[in-house]
Amino acid sequence: MKAVELFDLSGKVALVTGASSGLGARFAEVLAANGAAVALVARRAERLEAVKARITAAGGRAIAIEGDVNDRAAMQRAFDAAEKAFGAVTVLVNNAGVAHAHRAVEMPATEWRRVLDTNLDAVFFWAQEAARRMLAAGQRGSIINIASILGIAVAKGTVAYAVSKAAVIQLTRALSLELAFRGVRVNAIAPGWIVTEINRDYLESDKGKALTRQIPTGRFGEEEDLDGVLLLLASDAGRYITGTTVFADGGISNVLPG
Numbered sequence: 001m002k003a004v005e006l007f008d009l010s011g012k013v014a015l016v017t018g019a020s021s022g023l024g025a026r027f028a029e030v031l032a033a034n035g036a037a038v039a040l041v042a043r044r045a046e047r048l049e050a051v052k053a054r055i056t057a058a059g060g061r062a063i064a065i066e067g068d069v070n071d072r073a074a075m076q077r078a079f080d081a082a083e084k085a086f087g088a089v090t091v092l093v094n095n096a097g098v099a100h101a102h103r104a105v106e107m108p109a110t111e112w113r114r115v116l117d118t119n120l121d122a123v124f125f126w127a128q129e130a131a132r133r134m135l136a137a138g139q140r141g142s143i144i145n146i147a148s149i150l151g152i153a154v155a156k157g158t159v160a161y162a163v164s165k166a167a168v169i170q171l172t173r174a175l176s177l178e179l180a181f182r183g184v185r186v187n188a189i190a191p192g193w194i195v196t197e198i199n200r201d202y203l204e205s206d207k208g209k210a211l212t213r214q215i216p217t218g219r220f221g222e223e224e225d226l227d228g229v230l231l232l233l234a235s236d237a238g239r240y241i242t243g244t245t246v247f248a249d250g251g252i253s254n255v256l257p258g
């Protein structure tokens with residue numbers, strides 16, 4: 001078997017949430033470059049159009065769907081639009097997520113709710129909807145949830161985020177158990193520090209640079225560092241992999257700071 005065939009996504013229909021920037025935009029472009037038709041979902045419509053334009057300019061197929069992952073009606077519309085354009089969604093990348101910087105004692109209830117709604121509830125309901133539709137269509141499929149190294153470790157000022165990402169890892173395992181026999185795989189990617197526009201200023205500051213000394217590989221990740229694991233989990237190359245969380249973190253989750 002040649003790698004190009006093993007990882008080929010031709011005929012697959014992917015839906016990527018949070019595709020307007022950062023990792024989600026990269027995931028969408030990589031899936032499209034490897035043959036998938038891709039539905040892009042996020043709130044910032046112009047940003048989605050720009051990602052769509054890059055994909056189509058490169059010869060791929062994409063549609064942009066404006067929507068908030070916390071809006072269940074918008075979720076139904078997004079799956080309907082993807083189906084109408086390309087057929088049943090067979091790869092879901094549950095990537096949309098938000099962070100916060102509050103210490104626990106200062107955490108407002110509204111902020112706790114916002115983080116848990118987006119990073120956990122929406123991940124469950126989008127996975128549930130994708131799975132329902134895959135089963136109804138008699139399609140095998142792959143659901144990929146984006147967790148974090150903060151799903152197994154903690155840092156100050158991340159209480160809601162860390163709880164949400166830990167839950168995503170357990171959600172992935174629980175869903176995989178119920179769906180494996182029906183041909184739907186559910187896995188997670190747990191990135192370490194990956195430089196994207198939301199954290200670039202911090203990671204490239206002196207304080208941020210000091211963090212790299214703790215990373216075994218000696219550098220932060222770049223968006224393209226996740227391409228391989230994404231393609232493995234999305235394609236038939238990963239056909240016997242389900243319920244797992246793959247850490248793509250330069251080794252940081254294995255070491256004590258110091």
Ligand SMILES: NC(=O)c1ccc[n+]([C@@H]2O[C@H](COP(=O)([O-])OP(=O)(O)OC[C@H]3O[C@@H](n4cnc5c(N)ncnc54)[C@H](OP(=O)(O)O)[C@@H]3O)[C@@H](O)[C@H]2O)c1
Binds near residue numbers: 069147
């Ligand atoms: N970068 C890292 O170091 C890192 C490490 C571990 C895990 N992660 C995870 O990776 C994922 C992507 O993060 P990123 O670094 O690429 O950050 P980002 O550039 O801020 O991307 C977040 C994406 O989520 C979307 N989003 C947020 N809330 C949404 C909502 N309510 N409805 C629809 N879309 C929503 C945003 O789009 P709109 O604002 O246009 O809606 C945006 O496209 C997140 O789940 C994050 O927790 C990132």
